[in-house]
Each structure stands twice: as C-alpha cells, then as structure tokens.
Amino acid sequence: MENLKSQLQDNLKEALKKGDQTALSVLRMLLASIQNKEKEKRFKMSKTGQNFAEAELTEKSALASEEIIEVIFSEVKKRKDAATLYEKGNRQELADKEKKEIEVLQKYLPEQIPEDEVRKIVKEAIEKTGAKEMKDTGKIMAEVMPKVKGKAEGSLISKIVKELLSQK
Numbered sequence: 001m002e003n004l005k006s007q008l009q010d011n012l013k014e015a016l017k018k019g020d021q022t023a024l025s026v027l028r029m030l031l032a033s034i035q036n037k038e039k040e041k042r043f044k045m046s047k048t049g050q051n052f053a054e055a056e057l058t059e060k061s062a063l064a065s066e067e068i069i070e071v072i073f074s075e076v077k078k079r080k081d082a083a084t085l086y087e088k089g090n091r092q093e094l095a096d097k098e099k100k101e102i103e104v105l106q107k108y109l110p111e112q113i114p115e116d117e118v119r120k121i122v123k124e125a126i127e128k129t130g131a132k133e134m135k136d137t138g139k140i141m142a143e144v145m146p147k148v149k150g151k152a153e154g155s156l157i158s159k160i161v162k163e164l165l166s167q168k
Contacts, residue, residue, distance in 0.1 A: 004065040004108065005034060022097075026104040033071050038063055069109060069150040076105050077153070113151045115160075121147055122160045137161055 008031055015023035042061035045052065052060065063071070083098035113121075125143035129136065140161050148157065 004068045005031075005063065008034075008068075008108065022100050023104050026101045030072065030075055030105065033075060034063055034068055037067065037071055066150060072105055072108050073150070073153065076102055076109070077155075079105070110150050112153075113148055115156065118148060118152045118156060119160050119164075122157065122164060126161075126164060131165065134162070134165055137165070140165075 008027055012024065012027040012031065014020075015027060038061050041063070042057055045057060045061055079098045079102045083095040083102070086092070086095035086098065121144055122140065125131075125140045129139040129143055131137075131140050137158075141157065144157055144161075145154075
C-alpha cells in the first residue's frame with residue numbers, strides 16, 4: 001500500500017490543480033498536524049539520551065499509517081465538535097463548512113465498523129474482563145481499542161460501554 005502521507009501530498013497537489021478550496025485547506029491543515037506530530041515524536045526521541053544522526057532521527061520519527069489515521073480521527077473530532085457548536089449558535093453556514101471538511105477527511109479513514117458490530121465486541125470485552133460497574137470502563141476500553149483501532153470512534157465505543165454497564 002502506498003504511504004498514506006505521500007497519498008495526502010499527491011491529493012493536495014490535485015486539489016491545487018483543480019482549485020478545490022475545501023480539499024486544499026483541509027489537506028494543508030492535516031499535513032501540518034502530521035508534521036507537528038512528527039516534530040513532537042522527534043523531540044521526545046532526542047530527549048531519550050540516545051545519539052541519533054539527524055537523518056536517522058527524521059526517519060524514525062516519521063509517522064506510520066496507523067499514527068496518521070489517529071491524527072485524521074483527531075481532526076474529524078475537532079470538526080464534529082465545532083459543527084455542533086456552530087449549530088447551537090445558529091451559524092449553519094459554518095457548521096456546513098465543517099461537515100464538508102469532515103467528508104474530505106473521512107476519505108482517508110479505513111472502513112468503519114457498524115455500531116452493532118462494535119456493540120458485540122464491547123459485550124465480549126465486558127464478559128472477558130468481568131466488568132460490572134462504571135469504574136471498570138478502563139479495563140473494557142483496553143480490551144476493545146486494539147480490536148477496533150482506526151475503525152470505530154472512541155466516543156461511540158465509550159457510549160456503548162456506558163450503555164451496557166448501566167444495564168448491569
């Protein structure tokens with residue numbers, strides 16, 4: 001599979017040629033977020049006390065596709081939150097802009113697991129961990145997240161966990 005970051009860069013060039021302002025601004029912002037995460041990772045690595053050559057540090061701090069997907073999820077969440085706030089403030093045009101940006105970002109996310117499938121995974125995790133109350137949420141999330149990473153939003157999983165635990 002082609003590196004996700006290079007795919008994003010290629011799509012940025014296409015958006016520039018087409019004059020697609022929404023895609024252009026979203027991809028620029030996303031690539032900037034990715035670059036910030038890489039700098040953060042590079043900084044942490046340089047503080048470990050190991051002596052890396054600059055090229056080696058740059059190479060090791062490059063984000064893997066899974067890490068880029070996490071950044072994309074984060075950007076989607078920011079826009080969903082902003083859209084909700086804009087709708088509450090009767091600023092529908094701004095909410096619509098955020099929703100268009102979400103559509104652009106979602107093209108780069110893996111196929112999402114349907115809610116009923118997530119519910120099944122959460123039920124299995126509750127049974128496996130023996131969780132009975134809300135304070136066990138961490139155990140359940142630790143069990144569920146590796147299975148659905150990048151394929152389901154944390155907020156959906158959290159909602160289902162709370163729902164199922166409150167039924168106990």
